[in-house]
Amino acid sequence: MTHFEVVLVQLRSDCGLAGIGYTYTIGSGGAAIRSLIACDMASMLLGADANRIEEIWERMWRRLHYIGRGGLVAFAMSAVDIAMWDLKGQRENQPLWKLLGGHSSQARAYAGGIDLQLGPDELVEQTRDNLRKGFRAIKIKVGRDKLSEDVARLRAVRDCVGPDMPLMVDANMRYTVEQAIRAARSFRDYDVYWFEEPTIPDDYKGMARIAIEGGLPIAAGENLHTIYEFRHTIEDAKIAFPEPDVSNIGGITNWMRVAKLAYAHNLPVTSHGVHELHLHLLAAVPNASLLEVHSFGLERFITNPPKLKNGIMQAPNAPGHGVQFDWERLSEFEIK
Numbered sequence: 478m479t480h481f482e483v484v485l486v487q488l489r490s491d492c493g494l495a496g497i498g499y500t501y502t503i504g505s506g507g508a509a510i511r512s513l514i515a516c517d518m519a520s521m522l523l524g525a526d527a528n529r530i531e532e533i534w535e536r537m538w539r540r541l542h543y544i545g546r547g548g549l550v551a552f553a554m555s556a557v558d559i560a561m562w563d564l565k566g567q568r569e570n571q572p573l574w575k576l577l578g579g580h581s582s583q584a585r586a587y588a589g590g591i592d593l594q595l596g597p598d599e600l601v602e603q604t605r606d607n608l609r610k611g612f613r614a615i616k617i618k619v620g621r622d623k624l625s626e627d628v629a630r631l632r633a634v635r636d637c638v639g640p641d642m643p644l645m646v647d648a649n650m651r652y653t654v655e656q657a658i659r660a661a662r663s664f665r666d667y668d669v670y671w672f673e674e675p676t677i678p679d680d681y682k683g684m685a686r687i688a689i690e691g692g693l694p695i696a697a698g699e700n701l702h703t704i705y706e707f708r709h710t711i712e713d714a715k716i717a718f719p720e721p722d723v724s725n726i727g728g729i730t731n732w733m734r735v736a737k738l739a740y741a742h743n744l745p746v747t748s749h750g751v752h753e754l755h756l757h758l759l760a761a762v763p764n765a766s767l768l769e770v771h772s773f774g775l776e777r778f779i780t781n782p783p784k785l786k787n788g789i790m791q792a793p794n795a796p797g798h799g800v801q802f803d804w805e806r807l808s809e810f811e812i813k
Contacts, residue, residue, distance in 0.1 A: 479504065480504055481501050481502060481503050481504060481773065482501060482502045482504065482505075482506070482507030483499055483500070483501045483507075483775070483778075483807075484499060484500050484501070484502075484507050484510045484511050484514070484552075484553075484556055485497065485498070485499045485556070485802070485807075486498045486499065486514060486556040486557055486559075486560045487560065488522065488527075488557070488560040488561060488564055490527050490564055490568070492568065494564055494567045494568060495564070496559075496560040496561060496562070496563035496564025496565075496567065496797065497559075497560055497563050497797075497798075497800065497802070498555070498556040498557055498558065498559030498560030498561070498562075498563060498728070499556050499559065499724070499751075500552045500553070500555045500556040500559075500724040500725060501724055501750070501751070502552070506549060506552070507812070508812070509549050510549055510552050510553045510556070513541075513549060513550065513553040514553050514556065514557060517540075517541060518537055518541075518553060518554075518557055521533065521536055521537055521540065522557065527561065527564055527565070527568070528565070530558070530561050530562065530565065530730060531730065533561065534554070534558055534727070534728070534730045534731075537550075537554050537557065538554070538727070541554075546702075546703060547701075547702030547703050547706070548702060551702035551703070551725055551726060551727050552724065552725050554727045554728055555723060555724050555725055555726065555727055555728040556724075556728070557728065558727060558728020558729055558730050558731070559723065559724075559728050559729055559754065559798070561728075562576070562577075562728070562729040562730075562797070562798070563797035563798050564797065565797075566796050566797030566798065567796040567797045569796075570796050571796060572757065572792065572793060572794050572795060572796060572797070572798075572799060573729070573754075573757035573758070573761070573797060573798050573799075574756075574757040574758075574760035574761045574792040575761075576761075577729070577733060577757065577758065577761035577762075578761040578762060578763075579760075579761060580760065580761055580762055580763045580765070581760045581761075581765070581792075582760055582791060582792050583760060583789050583790060583791045583792060584755075584756050584759040584760050584765060584767075584768040584789070584790050584792070585613070585614065585765075585766075585767050585768060585788055585789060586612065586614070586752065586767065586768040586769075586770050586785055586788060586789065586790045587612060587613075587614030587615060587616055587643065587645065587767045587768070587769060587770065588607035588610070588612040588614070588615055588616065588770055588772070589616045589647070589769045589770065589771055589772065590603060590607075590616070590617065590618070590772045591618065591772055591773065592617055592618050592772075593618035593619070593620060593621065593649075595630070596626075596630065597629050597630050597632075597633035597634075598633070600617060600630050600633060600634055601633050601634065601637045604634050604637050604638060605637065608638070610785060611785040611786055611787060611788060612770070612785065612788060613642060613643075613787065613788025614642060614643035614644070614645070614670070614767055614788060615634060615638055615642065615643070615644050615645070616644070616645035616646065616647055616673070616769070617630065617631065617634055617644075617645075617646055617647070618646075618647050618648075618649065619631070619646045619647065619648050619651075619660065619664075620648045620649060620651030620652065624656075624659065624660055624663060627646075627660065627663075627664075628663050628664070631644075631646060631664060631667050631669075632667060635667040635668070640668065643670040643767065644667065644668065644669060644670055645669065645670045645671045645672075645673060645696070646664060646669055646671075646672055646673065647673035647674060648660070648672070648673065648674055648675045648676075649673075649674055650674050650675075650676055650677050650678070650700075652675050652676050653676060654676055654680065654683035654684075654686055654687060657672075657675035657676050657687045657691060658686065658687055658690045658691045660672075660675070660691070661675065661687060661690075661691025661692060661693045662691055662692065664693060665691075665692055665693060669693050670694070671693070671694045671695065671696040671717065671718050672687070672691065672693040672694065672695055672696070673695075673696040673697065673718075673720070674696070674697050674699070674700070675687050675691075675695065678697050678698070678700050678701055678706070678710065678714075680714075681709050681710065681713040681714040682713070682714075684697065684710070684714035684715065684716065685713060685714050685715040688714070688715040688716070688717070689715065694717035694718060695714070695715070695716045695717055695718070696716065696717065696718035696719075696720050696747060697710055697714070697716050697718075697719075697720060698710065698716075698719050698720030698721050698722070698735075698749065699720055699721075699722050699725075699749035699750070701721070701726070702725055702726055702727070703726075703727075703731075704731060704734050704735055704738060707719055707721065707735045707738060707739075708738060711738065711739065711742050711744065712742070716744075717744065718744070718745060718746075718747050718766055719735060719738075719739045719744060719746050719747070720746075720747045720748065720749050721735040721736070721746070721748070721749070722748070722749040722750055722751070723748075723751060723754050723755060723758060724750060724751050724754070729754075729758065732758055733758070733761075733762075736758070736762045736764065737762075739764055740762070740763065740764045744764065745764050745765065745766035746759070746762065746764055746765060746766060747759075747765075747766040747767055747768070747769065748768055748769050749769055750769065750771050750774075751774070751775070752768055752769060752770045752771065752774060752783070752790070753774075753775065753779065753782060753783055753798070753800050754798055754800070755768055755769070756768060756783055756790050756792050757792055757798055760792040768790060770785070770790075777803075777806070778802055778803050778806055778807050779800055779801065779802060779803065780801045780802070780803050781793070781799070781800070781801045
């Protein structure tokens with residue numbers, strides 16, 4: 478992955494407030510998302526009652542379901558929904574984490590890198606840098622052509638962080654079911670906290686086999702865009718860590734639904750990307766797991782990124798999500 482696109486939405490209300498929402502891609506599709514919002518969603522929003530977020534969400538979902546039920550529509554709806562909740566938080570003078578439940582004011586964070594290309598020594602150097610930054614949990618990519626290489630990389634990082642720190646692995650769907658089972662069995666010696674996306678998320682039975690026969694807790698969800706997919710992933714695929722992404726699941730409204738679904742199954746919920754938003758969501762719910770902090774986040778375009786101390790990020794108290802963009806810097810990359 479060499480670059481990403483960010484689609485931002487601003488919703489203005491009659492009272493003069495403005496809510497900001499956004500989604501991102503990993504290099505393509507941004508123009509299509511922008512077109513969906515401008516051409517198909519704007520007419521549903523103009524003049525709408527900003528207090529009726531659930532009604533607006535369902536209206537967008539129903540009218541666009543034939544071309545959507547996930548995919549680009551879910552990304553576009555996410556940006557709009559996040560803007561609606563930001564506006565609601567400002568209107569009620571409440572930070573999102575309190576508005577959504579207020580279970581805690583913080584979240585435990587882990588460092589997630591794009592590091593499959595790194596060998597053991599480079600991984601250890603990256604890990605030490607993340608420890609210096611304040612992280613107390615680490616995730617590395619796996620899925621090299623030779624399993625022995627992944628085992629060596631994992632062993633090096635485990636030796637670096639010691640026996641007690643949470644250490645996760647993420648395959649980004651690179652394995653077949655049989656390969657993933659074999660990999661999981663090899664990883665067990667290193668006390669892996671979770672094995673993320675070992676195979677394609679659509680293979681529910683295969684994912685369940687990996688969990689049972691591989692013997693590691695499974696995390697998945699960044700490529701799921703509906704609550705119905707999450708239901709099958711929890712009930713049929715036997716995942717241990719549901720991982721909705723607020724930027725592609727349909728926004729805060731649907732993310733909270735997934736968190737409650739996980740709670741009903743006695744499971745923790747984790748996150749994927751955009752940690753400045755997920756910080757609020759994980760702080761809001763009682764079944765929060767670790768907060769992913771990507772190595773390719775939006776920090777350089779945000780004037781007030783959340784701070785990390787001893788593995789903990791504190792949720793902000795500004796109304797709404799409180800994310801303040803550096804519009805001048807963003808404008809350097811704007812696509813007209």
